[in-house]
Amino acid sequence: MKLHGVPLSVHTRKVQLALRAKGLDHELNVVIPILPETLPTNWSQLSPTGLIPVIEDGDFILPDSSAILQYLDAKHPAIPVIPADPRERGRALWIEAYLGAFFRDVIHPLFHQRVVAPMQGGAPDTGLSDRVLSEVAPRYFGYLGGEARSGWLVGEALSIADIAVGTNLVLFHYLGETVSPARYPALSAYFRRLVTTPIFVEQLAAEKPFAEQMGFSQDSLAA
Ligand SMILES: N[C@@H](CCC(=O)N[C@@H](CS)C(=O)NCC(=O)O)C(=O)O
Incomplete structure (x- = not known):
């Protein structure tokens, strides 16, 4: 493929x-x-x-x-990422959709201001980034913190919900931000565990050269 x-x-x-x-x-x-x-x-x-x-x-x-x-x-249904149980399926797809909104409202504007605008010779709008971080991101983290638990987000296995949260938060960290453990302890602890799972470890190793090329550090993702 x-x-x-x-x-x-x-x-x-x-x-x-x-x-x-x-x-x-x-x-x-x-x-x-x-x-x-x-x-x-x-x-x-x-x-x-x-x-x-x-x-x-x-x-x-x-x-x-x-x-x-x-x-x-x-x-390839042997290892599903979308649960079969109707309620788990609904919740996993809802969290995926919610992360689509997080990407639109938080990640995309931050990435645009901090990476794309400077690449295109423009000046980053720091006021916009500050507003996104102080007013918009907390709403999402508050909700996700209430969903995060000791294991996976939905059911008893990794699902599209964990993948959607993890991939967005990896970029959030590349952009120099963190999910504050003091303010969002459950979400922060969940994400720390997620990035130590084998598929995230494998993924982060594979993308490290790309991250380094862009000046993104993986240090804040280390366990
Ligand atoms: N709904 C699409 C969103 C894809 C998307 O937003 N891709 C971004 C990168 S993460 C992109 O191609 N951005 C380039 C651009 O906006 O020109 C999906 O889930 O694949």
């Missing part, structure tokens, strides 16, 4: 974590949408939105991390 994207992208990492959880190999084709030289010549056919990730599984092309995880679970 070929995966177009870059592991520093929240949604590409989400697919890579699901593939790792399922024990499936993939070939990564590095595509960074803001760098036109990295786009395959048929990019508009592969990704109608222009966003990453996209998979090619033989002659089958599929964009969008949510659609891809649904596809992977249907095709």
Whole structure:
């Protein structure tokens, strides 16, 4: 299976974590949408939105991390990432959707201000970043802190909910932020445990060269 994207992208990492959880190999084709030289010549056919990730599984092309995880679970059901139990399934998909909103409201604006704007020669709007961190992120962390428990977020196994939270919080840490253990003890402890699980350890090792290239440190993710 070929995966177009870059592991520093929240949604590409989400697919890579699901593939790792399922024990499936993939070939990564590095595509960074803001760098036109990295786009395959048929990019508009592969990704109608222009966003990453996209998979090619033989002659089958599929964009969008949510659609891809649904596809992977249907095709490789032995280790599911979407629970079968109706309530667990509902909750796992709800948390995935909630993290989609977190990405839109917190990660995307921070990434844009701190990484994309400077790359494009613009000045970062620190006021915007400060507002996101002081007013918006706390709402999400408060809710997620209430959901975090000693094991997995939903049911008795890793699911799309853990993958969605983990991939977003990894980027949050790359951006120099942390989930305060004093303010959000349950969420902070949950995330600390999550990043020491084998699939996260494997993923972080694989993406380390990409992180270093961007000047992102993994130090705050170490146990
Ligand atoms: N709903 C999409 C969202 C994908 C998305 O937002 N991808 C980001 C990277 S994480 C992207 O391609 N950004 C480039 C851009 O906005 O041009 C999914 O789940 O795959």
